[in-house]
Ligand SMILES: [Ca+2]
């Protein structure tokens with residue numbers, strides 16, 4: 078059951094779904110002429126019949142090639158400007174200008190630099206505007222789409238459940254015997270903001286020590302002035318979104334992100350209240366709720382998330398959490414997430430709370446871990462979505478965590494399942510710092526406990542099962558010394574069993590003490606795992622290697638010590 082293969086199948090399914098949706102979007106303009114296709118939710122957010130939410134008067138477009146010579150209101154490309162003039166353009170903005178310091182650029186920055194926001198005052202619906210622009214400029218524009226807005230995936234819950242059962246359910250306490258996280262592993266919390274001075278969050282907030290606070294200078298040259306403790310991409314007023322350098326929340330409207338922060342990495346072992354699976358891992362706060370917005374059922378909508386995701390992966394996050402979503406796939410968001418992945422950063426997202434078998438974005442994109450919700454007994458939570466693109470489940474019913482103004486409360490939602498998973502991913506990254514994103518994801522998936530026997534109605538729709546932090550942190554390698562006599566020659570034995578699944582043993586003999594390195598390579602010669610890298614006494618040793626995180630195939634293992642080196646082959650068949 079090759080999980081990597083399964084993952085790839087999922088990815089192609091995700092592409093197919095996106096493709097079908099774009100196709101159906103392109104057809105919408107010609108159907109349902111008697112049904113209103115969209116309506117205003119508040120003064121800035123538009124809702125379509127298919128439940129997609131997006132901003133009034135903004136579209137995002139991506140050019141196929143670099144664009145130069147644009148001005149404040151025109152691209153100076155004749156036929157494109159003619160279409161735009163019908164919409165009454167108020168502003169054009171390059172979303173992600175290239176950092177002039179080439180050394181500071183990351184993989185994919187050149188593609189992001191081709192993305193522009195078009196702001197307009199005309200009455201045309203952004204979906205229609207995007208369709209029109211793309212239709213008439215297919216030769217130069219790759220995609221055009223509305224600026225999507227998302228809803229937080231949670232509902233407040235009565236405080237009557239056992240406190241923080243989720244930690245024992247995902248085996249956090251035994252996992253922490255292996256790793257308590259590392260302060261160098263940063264979780265990007267792309268959400269409504271956070272309570273930065275909460276007694277059970279403050280010590281885990283990520284500070285940017287390369288930035289001098291409040292001197293009005295961008296000391297670290299990352300494009301954000303005085304971003305010493307994250308960034309606010311929505312600002313005080315939802316009617317006029319703006320950015321500032323303070324992601325601290327000022328009311329309960331934005332407390333969703335505070336709860337999510339605690340689910341991921343509430344300060345643990347500090348004698349205050351509860352614990353978070355991420356333990357010592359740090360929280361980079363990217364705020365997307367507007368301080369005065371309660372128009373989303375009493376809470377803020379989640380705005381400008383592409384900017385925040387980009388900020389997080391470009392500024393040190395190793396894992397990014399998205400506890401929000403919507404029905405509409407976005408090419409822009411997929412581009413940002415692919416860039417993050419290419420730069421070694423993993424995105425985790427909530428599968429949604431409609432209780433339905435449906436894709437949801439960002440959860441269902443390629444290169445995103447989609448998380449559904451389970452209860453204290455591993456049954457699917459009644460509200461949780463389920464789908465072929467779900468990768469794992471995590472507790473999301475009655476989760477106790479940190480709220481605005483130093484409070485605590487129980488929330489329900491895949492919004493909680495996602496950061497519990499993000500925190501677990503952060504622990505895996507802390508324990509295996511050299512792993513690629515693919516290796517980390519495989520570790521998470523192979524550590525899961527299957528729950529299909531108690532959820533027989535959802536086979537194939539709840540991913541690899543409920544996460545288990547302890548199993549995902551299990552050491553892959555153990556080494557033991559066999560006989561006490563000192564061998565006369567260096568020797569690397571053939572592994573046994575061979576072929577193997579998933580564990581095998583490798584013997585070697587050292588006639589002299591010294592530094593020993595035993596490394597596994599794939600058939601292309603890339604290093605996949607270091608089994609031994611330490612000083613060893615002379616003697617005979619056996620190394621046990623669990624390869625469950627690898628895919629089937631031919632591998633090589635190489636022993637080096639002193640002037641000696643030997644390579645042997647082994648075959649892993651799942
Ligand atoms: Ca800065």
Ligand SMILES: [Ca+2]
Nearest residue numbers: 289294296303
């Ligand atoms: Ca500064």
Ligand SMILES: [Ca+2]
Nearest residue numbers: 309321323324
């Ligand atoms: Ca602010």
Ligand SMILES: [Ca+2]
Nearest residue numbers: 344349350351
């Ligand atoms: Ca605590």
